[in-house]
Amino acid sequence: MDAQAVAFAIVAVVALVSGVGVVTTRNVAHAALFLLVSLASVAGVFILLVAEFLALVQVLIYGGAVTIVLLFALMLTRAEEFSNVRSNPQWAVAAVAALGVFGAMGAVILNDRLDTQELRGPSLQELGGELFTNWVVPFEIASLVLLMALIGAIILARASDSDEPGSGG
Amino acid sequence: MTPDVRFELLWPEFLVAGLAFLVFTLDFFVRPARKEVLAWVSAAGLAVIIAFTVPFLLNEHDSLFDGLYRVDSYALFFKVLSMGIGIAVILGSLHFVDRRLTHPGEYYAIIIVSVLAMMMMAASGELLTAYLSLELLSFCLYILSGFALQDRRSNEASVKYVLLGAFSSGLLLYGIVLLYGALGTTHFAGMAAALEGTGGVDGRLLVGLALVVAGLGFKLAAVPFHMWAPDVYQGAPMPITAYIAVGSKAAAFALALRLFYEALAPAYDEWQLLIAGMAALTMIFGNVVAIVQTNVKRMLAYSSVGQVGFLLMGIAALSPLASNALMVHLVGYSVTNFAVFFAITAFYNATGKDDIPDFAGLAGRAPFLAAAITVGLFSLAGLPFLAGFVTKFYLFSAAAAEGLLWLAGVAMVASLISLYYYLQLIRQMYIERAPEDEGGSVTVATPGVLAAVIGAMALGTVLLGVYPEPVLATIREATAALLDTGSAWPTLGSAGQ
Amino acid sequence: MMELAWLIPSLPAIAFAFMVTLGKRLPNWSAIAATGSIAVSFALFFFVFADWLGAKSFPHPENYTFVYSIDWLRAGDAILTWGMWIDPISLTMLGLVTAAALGIQVYSWSYMAHEPRFTWFFAVHSLFAASMLALVMADNLLLLYIAWELVGICSYLLIGFFYDRRSAAEAAKKAFITTRVGDVGLLIGILLLFVETGTFELSTIFAALAAGDLSEGIVTGAAVLMLLGAIGKSAQFPFHVWLPDAMEGPTPVSALVHSATMVVAGVYLVARIFPFFEASDTASLVLLSLGAVTAMGAAAMALVMTDIKRVLAYSTLTDLAFMMLALGAGSVTAGMFHLLLHGFAKATLFLGAGSVSHGSDKTDIRDMGGLRRVMPWTALAFGIGALSLGGLPPFGGFFSKDEVTLAVFLIEEPYRWIFLTVALTVGFMKALYMGRLFFSVFLGRLKPENEHAHEAGPAMLAPMLVFTTLGAVGGLLAFNWTDGYQGFGYFVFAGDHQEAFHPNWWIAAASAALAVAGFGITWLAYVTGSLRTDSIIAKVRPVHTLVANKFYVDEVYQWGIDQVMLRAGNAVAWVDRAFVNDIGVNGPGIVTEKSGTKLRLLQSGKIYNYALGMVLGFLAVAVAWWWAL
């Protein structure tokens, strides 16, 4: 087993264990922290797959932005109940279904092995060049997506409960 | 920089985006009492863009960025349809917004952005672009469905929509990535070539396909991925319900049609039965559950789930005829549904009620609305001389021509069932008497603009039923474009129509 | 002008749309729109007819048919067209329907003047006219079927016009369900032909038939199946039960829909697809037998009914059966001729009956008598109509009845004697019941309580008298007048067998004698009183009871529905009472609704349940594929 494999094993285990934490802990804040750990280990996987830039993006955006947004929201709502959220009544069925999903995919993955080539990643320059030439249309769409999220968040979250006329529907 | 990309072909998209920003900006300068100016600007802007786009792109046929983005008559058809839908929704919601919503500027601008998203969904020739356009559309709809800020139901609708939407986009993305892994590309043309090359079909591809079907099925509201639809339809503000039912569905089908026809046609044998089964399940389920509904919006939600089943026939049959049929059914379905939904909106605007018994005696209180609803419902049920008959005739023939006779049979049964619950509403309007109390005998007034939109849609329903040929001619062009860029047609029997 | 014939049904359809949408706002305009549109259609008919006369190339009968069609939609090989089929048969119907609809609408202006749902009446009336006109001009079977169903729906709405009267609602439902049973046969027949020929076009289907592309079984099967639709619509045995009940509708409706036009749609259909009956002896024999059975039964029932409209209803049944006899005997000429003259005479009679009940508030003929004193014009019109339909020369009905009898006589089969006997007997009975009706209502002693009865106004009298005249002199159409018109047989005919009117004097004399005898007997019984009807009835008490109870056919059906259908329905599901009342006996509907109630439980309102549904859906697909691989 080479060093790369050992490293992968470690980050994979961390990612999975923290992932289990995300979906099983009863405390929302803990779940957010588990998610942060899991995301960080995914960044580790990216590094092992020669995608350093993506690893950086992963840490900055997910670790930085997403988790912070989640925690902010938790603080805004100040819900005492958030420290003890039970799973819903169908969790056992959910577990079976999720196992089914994993089983289906695992079977496929192990059954049809793909012929791989040498592990290699593009340079940052290549990625940037590609993004702004061939993928410029999706890039623009993505910027619109962000804008919509921004505007939507402002409309929906900012309005306070008293300054509006009667309800609609 | 790729030098040979003709960026000027993207003018319509830029113009629509520009219009959205214009409305966002104008919103700051328009006094609150005069916000309806924004609606007129939006609608007129879209109309001008249609007038510009049609001659501008009429004979263009290009595929930008190696087929990532298509400019062809198929895309043009859906561009015009999307903008038309946008205009109808904007004008149809004028009074609703006036009376029941805040933030009108954002409301109209977001609709324009979603129109842009629909246009791009039909033009995408690549999975990731398609996904991003779809997500843009979804974001707009998440916001719009929660736009009635103080209404618990509107909020509940948007919570359900956004969480399930995020979940479904997770499924869809995983599917896209699996397809990418199995085929090595996300471009439709490349996928088709790879599929033809491999001969056998490996498991990764099938699981990916199943996930893509699940993700798209969510957008289309096909059983069993439809469950969000009734709740969101019921909770969302009324014109937005119409918009989700019509616009989002049309765009999702535009995308699905291109995906299945251009990229996945070589694997036809693998997915035909799946889609056909889903179609049968969807039309039966939607129409059966619609029977027991008491809320009009909910009944129409299930009815439109049922309609999705009919539309899916057009994909399952995979032939030029089926593609024509799907598109013409989409047009007929859009026009018809708008007629019904806006008539119900007008009723709701005036009374604030939307349960089926509330419509008792409407024929006496608002004969115009009652007639429009009746025409629309009869068309949805597929009665002759109305759009629904023509389009269903087309769809059923297409399915039968491709050997899916059983599916056509199921569809006929489903149509019969639908007539039953449509008649319940019609019976309320024409046979039952209006309740004496609570002003039940007061005439329901419909503002001029809304009446014009309803009238135009009802007229369109009749025209399409009587003389569909002009629309069909356009649609044949669109299908030709689809086939032109498409790949091999493995099991096709019939020639292009 | 012929290519503009599509305007004829379109105008009433537009009037209908106008009334439904704006009728409440502009109540005074609705009757004007309805009558105006049908008046223009009526005028258009003459232009179309004149154009046809100019365009047809006499004497080449194969050039008598003009078809105009445009593509409605084409899906692959299947093409639907909007098409008009203009030939003598459809022209006859166009003239009859527009004339009858116009006259009866004018009549309704004052007859329905005090009805609160005046606008609705005219709206449905217009829709009926539009769909009936579309039906007679359709050049393809699908269009014909659609119009056929629309006509049925209008009939349903019009019978149930007084929907708050329970009997009217029941009658409407009965008519709808009974005719629907026949319509299913028609639809299957049409689909059978579509499967065999790949088209709905009449011309293509006839060409295939002429070329011998259809096997004998298919021809007979299609003919009999479509005949099912025809006998449903034309109320022939065993589907005749709905028509007498349909008299619950307003009288103008009975006149237009349930005697002059809609019920003859079945006859028209048989005439339209007549090549099939020409090609299949079996189908013709079925047609003949049904006609004979219905004619005998209905004539017997007409003799014992006491409600004025019911007598007329059974007489309609008899005459429809007469037309079927003619068609079964192979004479489209005689069938259509009788259809035309019956239409005029029966419109007269119904309008007269309406005028009687309007003026005297009575419907039972035993309560009437001597009404000629208070309503002389009605008496005159009704009398001529009755004598005509009773087959007394020289009125129109005599000639048409004679042509039918002659056609039956000319059947080249040994069994013609049976049918000839039936035709002559029924001819005699027609004179009997018409004499009984007319004499007991208008002649004899005026009862004191009827002295206040009054004559109808001019708006009601004028159409009545017009129809009277048409019915009285219409018989002259049978004769050879000019080179261009050598009798009805040179105008309406089957295939290319144009036939001049060659009366058989023996037949004519026999049927005239029987008619005179019939009227004579009733004169003795109901005017002079020298013949005691009571004693006759007493002698044949069991028979009378049987006939007066309409041969118990309704009871048999009711038993069938109660014992079989309802029990089955009960077994399938717990029959929801309101449901049955609202929609009718509808077993599958209940099952559907039950499953709807079950299935909606899946829709729990909880996000995670929905997500689970999606995942299970995905897994089902994956597993199915796994299996298939």
Next chain:
Amino acid sequence: MELYHVELLSAALFALGVYGVLARRNAIMILMAVELMLNAVTINAVAYAAFLDPGRLVGQVITVFVITVAAAEVGLAMAIILRLYRVRATANVDEADTMRG
């Protein structure tokens, strides 16, 4: 480290995410589970790019866009959930089930 190892990791994370969506009742926790699913997607995309794609690029491009959209989605969804909390004083999705059937 082979491709299928990475694929298995991705599938496992995806299944965990699916479980989270199906088994949680708090809206924020459901959202976190969705993030796990999206991470599974990106892992797979990057792995395919690195191991299979001759150009090595498309998978990474996918990942860039997925991360962008995921961030936007969280922002928007949190706003909607905050509104849910204001309207109903809860973030549990099964307490927002007035519409059903």
